[in-house]
Amino acid sequence: MSSPDASRLVIATLPSSTSRTEPPGSPSRSSTVPASYAWIEPALARRSSRLGGSRRKNDDSWRRSITSRRCTRASYHFDNERCQWDTCCEDEVSGRRRRPPRAGRFRQRIRAHPDRARWLARSVRGLPTGPPVKRFHDAARCPVASGATSGALLAAxxxxxxxxxxxxxxLAPLIRTAIAGDLRQAARAGFACGLVFFGAGFLWVPWNVGGVFWPAWVLGVPALAAPVAALAAAVAAIRRRFGVAAACAIVPALWALLELVRALGPFGIGWLRLGHALAPWPVWIQLASLGGVGLVSAWAAALGASLAYASETRRAGALAVPLALFAIGTGWGAAQLAFAPAPISAPIRVAAIQPAVPASQRFVASQFQSNLARLLALSEAALADAPDLVVWPEGAFEQSVGAAGAPFLGSVASTLGVPLVSGARRVAAGDVSRRWNSALLATPDGDTRVAADKQRPLPIHERAPDTVFAAALARLGAWPGRVRAGAPAEPVSVVTPGGAGLRVGAVVCIDAVFPEIARGLRARGAELLVHIANEAESGRWSARQHALLVRLRAVETRLPLVRVANDGPSAWIDAYGREIARVERGAAAATVALGGPGPAPPYVRLGDAPVVASLFVPFLLCAAGGGRDRLARRRRIIEEVLES
Structure with missing residues (x-):
């Protein structure tokens, strides 16, 4: 091949002496390469530049891989000297004619009729796709960019x-790359997705708190991104073994399992779950009554994976899958909201007291009296609306109390004549290392008892391992002290001013991120969830995120929920995740009536495990037919022929 033109395939004219006739519709012969072969030339150039060495050697290898095989019917035998029509393959040794296997027939057909397979060749890595389909199909050629795109979309x-x-x-760009590229490309895309997603999602922690949280953020974000890379690589491996359909079908189960595992253990992180993003739209989160936030996340992941499947296969009916999934999730939510049964108890009037104590006044002994006076003044103002319950936020008066609670709160409740729930820091007498972040209940008869202890103290800030590192944090002042994890609490019984009984389940701060805590309270008989929080140090960004995700707890348990935060936002949420009222930033007191609880949903009885297990069923069904997946088989053939 002394010139570039010599590297082009040449189709010789059929010899006139042949006695065979061509079947109708067979392709016409030409002495030059048809325009449909133009897509082979860039692939040849790419292969030459990738392998290096002599272009002649590479071109000869490429030509042999294309032209050295005999053809079946409706195809040709190309060898620069003859072009012979044949109705079946010819055995090279015996000369007997035999019908080739189905995969072999397809391999030979695509060499003779590239136009028929061009839509499939577009998705092969390294081949040009052309302007009409270039935008999304180039994702596999830049895995880091596609992964970062998914990460940015998740963070937003x-x-x-x-x-x-x-x-x-x-998740569509990430999954599209995973099913179009190899394992390395998929892993790079997943790691880039995790870095962008968790890096942006948790940036508020060091930004607002500072100190030791900057190195914790630098080290923690790659650790959180690694499982996402493993997920993408697993999808790519499944695509190679079982086909595109099975790879996309496994995505919802893997994503739900990833979120579930990430929240396990004493230092688990339940923040930034995909289902939390849909909390502002009650119609999209009603699936949580069946399988919790994990099922909502799986539904959103399934939509992204189905879009990637439609883009990969480019079949006319492929878009029916995401449309059907969207219709199922939205239809279920709309039906739940439209035909919601009546509450099983009378409405509850809850007063939320929002004192807006600045972070600079937290745990300052000289500010105790002024903070308490502010709480009392706001509580007395709320009595005009005749509340059944008054709630103060987490760490309401910013002063540690004894292990038995704060007896003076009984006097406050007696003065108000209304049961009072308040946050407090309890410290054991004679041992300051034993402390709990608690919710206390004070009744009008002067009794005070512990309603709940925080079960998941914040990593590093409230809880660190017994190591030299923890001692160094304490010396630096970056760690206010060890907060012990509380045991699962029982709902506390409250008698309202009207004489009605009410069982209240208290949830402290970050415990609202973990659905098993609220689910356990409902299983033990709670009729109202009270969430107390204090985001004075963590900033407005996390406070608004926290106020959104607690809506999932209401849907999962079918319990009304009131959230009371130190500086807002405070919110009243019904049993279906609809926000009834909201108080934004600043000192305020408001009383709102909440409907009673609804019937216990399946999630309260079943939890997460059965739902996550059931998500593997679509994958098993697709994997069972993976050997017959025509698209997966043909894709492997295309890759073998064009990149050998």
Missing amino acids: ATSPLPLGWLALVA
Whole structure:
């Protein structure tokens, strides 16, 4: 091949002496390469530049891989000297004619009729796709960019901005790369996705708290991104073994399992789950009554994976899958909201007291009296609306109390004539290392008891391992002290001023992120969830995120929920995740009536395990037919022929 033209395939004219006739519709012969072969030339150039060495040697290898095989019917035998029509393959040794296997027939057909397979060749890595399909199909050629795109979409969706709907499509670029590329490309895309997602999602922690949280953020974000890389690589491996359909079908189960495992253990992180992004739209989170936030996350992941499947296969009916999934999730939510049964008890009037104590006044002894006076003044103002329950936020008066609680709160409740729930820091007498972040209940008869202890203290800030590192944090002042994890609490019984009984389940701060805590309270008989929080140090961004994700706890348990935060936002949420009222930033007191609880949903009885297990069923069904997956088989053939 002394010239570039010599590297082009040449089709000789059929000899006139042949006695065979061509079947109708067979392709016409030409002495030059048809325009449909133009897509082979860039692939040849790419292969030459990738392998290096002599272009002649590479071109000869490429030509042999294309032209050295005999053809079946409706195809040709190309060898630069003859072009012979044959109705079946010819055995090279015996000369007998035999019908080739189905995969062999397809391999030979695509060499003779590249136009028929061009739509499939577009998705092969390294081949040009052309302007009409270039935008999304180039994702596999830049895995880091596609992964970062998914990470940015996930970060935007889970932010408090009104962009939660992006969760429905956020995973599509990542999954498209995973099913189009190899294992390394998929892993790189997944790691880039995790870095961008968790890096942006947890940036508020060091930004607002500072100190030792900056190195914790630098080390923690890659650790959180690694499982996402493993997920993408697993999808790529499944695509190679079982086909595209099975790879996309496994995504919801893997994503739900990833979120579930990430929240396990004493230092688990339940923040930034995909289902949290959909909390502003009650119609999209009603699936949580069946399988918790994990099922909502799986539904959103399934939509993204189905869009990637439609883009990969480019079949006419492929878009029916995401449309059907969207219709199922939305239809279930709409039906739940439209035909919601009547509450099983009378409405509850709850007063939320929002004192807005600045972070600079937290745990300052000289500020105790002024903080308490502010709480009392706001509580007395709320009595005009005749509340059944008054709630103060987490760490309400910013002063540690004894292990038995705060007896003076009984006097406050007696003065108000209304049961009072308040946050407090309890410290054991004679042992300051034993402390709990608690919710206390004070009744009008002067009794005070512990309603709940925080079960999941914040890593590093409230809880660190017994190591030299923990001692160094204490010396630096970056760690206020060890907070012990509380045991699962029983709902506390409250008698309202009207004489009605009420069982209240208290949830302290970050415990609201973990659905098993609220689910356990409902299983033990709670009729109202009270969430107390104090985000004075963590900033407004996390406070708004926290106020959104607690809506999932109401849907999962079918319990009304009131959230009371030190500086807002405070919110009243019904049993279906609809926000009844809201108080934004600043000192305020408000009383709102909440409907009673609804019937216990399946999630309270079943939990997460059965739901996550059931998500593997679509994958098993697709994997069972993976050997017959025509698209997967033909894709392997295309790769073998064009990149050998």
